[in-house]
Amino acid sequence: MPGQRIAMMNPARAALDAACxxxxxxxxxxxxxxxxxxFAYHAHDSRHSAxxxxxxxxVLRDGGLVFAELKRERGELSRDQLLWGxxxxxxxxxxxxxxxxxxxxxxxxxxxxxLLS
Numbered sequence: 001m002p003g004q005r006i007a008m009m010n011p012a013r014a015a016l017d018a019a020c021x022x023x024x025x026x027x028x029x030x031x032x033x034x035x036x037x038x039f040a041y042h043a044h045d046s047r048h049s050a051x052x053x054x055x056x057x058x059v060l061r062d063g064g065l066v067f068a069e070l071k072r073e074r075g076e077l078s079r080d081q082l083l084w085g086x087x088x089x090x091x092x093x094x095x096x097x098x099x100x101x102x103x104x105x106x107x108x109x110x111x112x113x114x115l116l117s
Contacts, residue, residue, distance in 0.1 A: 017106040018073045025070050025106050026055065033058060036116055052080025054088070054101070058116065065099045066115065073105050 026042060033040035039059040043049045054067040067088050069081055077085065088101035104112055 014107070020072065020106040022070055022072050022075065025072070025104075028109075029056060029068075029070065029104075029112070032113065032116060038116060050084075052078060052082075052084040054081075054084060060116070063098070067099070067101045069101075069103045071103060071105050073107060075105070077103065 030040065030042065038061070041057045042055060043053075046053070046055075054069045056066070056068040056070065058066040058068065060066060067084075069077065069085065071077070085101055085103065088099070091099045092101055100115075102115075
């Protein structure tokens with residue numbers, strides 16, 4: 001499951017992160033949001049969503065908003081995901097960081113847990 005980005009210090013953790021599927025990672029995030037009582041949305045079937053739209057939309061306790069694209073440890077963004085990311089990064093800048101766009105990998109778990117605390 002998701003862990004720390006410490007591949008050189010902990011090869012076992014890096015192997016575990018590399019083995020984590022996007023579905024497992026998404027389920028971990030769903031559980032984290034539920035435990036922390038955060039409003040979070042994930043489209044069950046993205047085939048009926050706009051191409052490239054981020055996997056998760058999460059409302060933070062401070063009223064901020066996070067759009068998160070989840071990827072396997074070595075996963076790459078599609079062209080459409082890059083376009084959405086660029087548009088949402090512009091919104092992040094315009095809102096002073098109240099609206100955030102993130103691409104998360106399993107090894108980003110500590111950062112995710114901090115942001116969603």
